Amino acid sequence: MKLPYSLALATLGLAASYAAYAATPAVTNAIKARQASYKEIGGAFKSINDELKSGSPDMNSVRPLARDIATRAALLPKYFPKGSGPESGIKTRAKTEIWKDNAAFVKLQGDMITAAKALDAAAASGNVAGLGAARTSLGGTCKSCHDRFRAEL
Known part of the structure; x- marks a missing residue:
């Protein structure tokens, strides 16, 4: 059975568009690395919060957590x-706005890096x-970025 010419073209077009939007290994690896890093940052941040809520944080426990967040x-x-982003076809909470308003996103990333370094310095000092x-500042920075650039599940 012969395929009609228009059906063959449509099939070819779909295959080409899928190939154009399929995530490359580099993109897949970047998404996996960022998701793993954010998961670790979130866990470390929660542990630091728990230590602070205890009223007498164990700074020997907090220091490596703060260092990990900064790193x-x-x-x-x-x-x-x-x-x-979502166009990769991989499940991600990164909104397309990250690349549409990249200057704002890059600024918030810089703010996060600065706040994470301050958290690390405060932990290292034992203060x-x-x-x-520093925890409150970093949490606010995270929230600012999440509110604008992270999709809800």
Whole structure:
């Protein structure tokens, strides 16, 4: 049975469009790395919050957590290459606005890096009040970005 010419063209067009939008290995790896990093950052942030809520945080537990957050935050900008949003076909909470208003997103990433470094410095100093203030600042920075650039599940 011969396919009609128009059906063959439509099939070819669909295959070509799928190939154009299929995530490349680099995009797939970036999405996986960013999701893993954010999961680790969230876990570390929660642990620091729990320590602060205890009233007497164990700074020996907090220090490596704060250092991990700062280290991971510094790496995050490379995990948002073009094509790693919803158009990748991979489940992600990254909104297309990240690339539409990239200057605002990059600024918020810089704010996060700065706030994460301040959290790390406060933890390293052992200053509990400073740690609490730095935690609040970082949390606010995270919220600002999430409100604008992260999709709800």
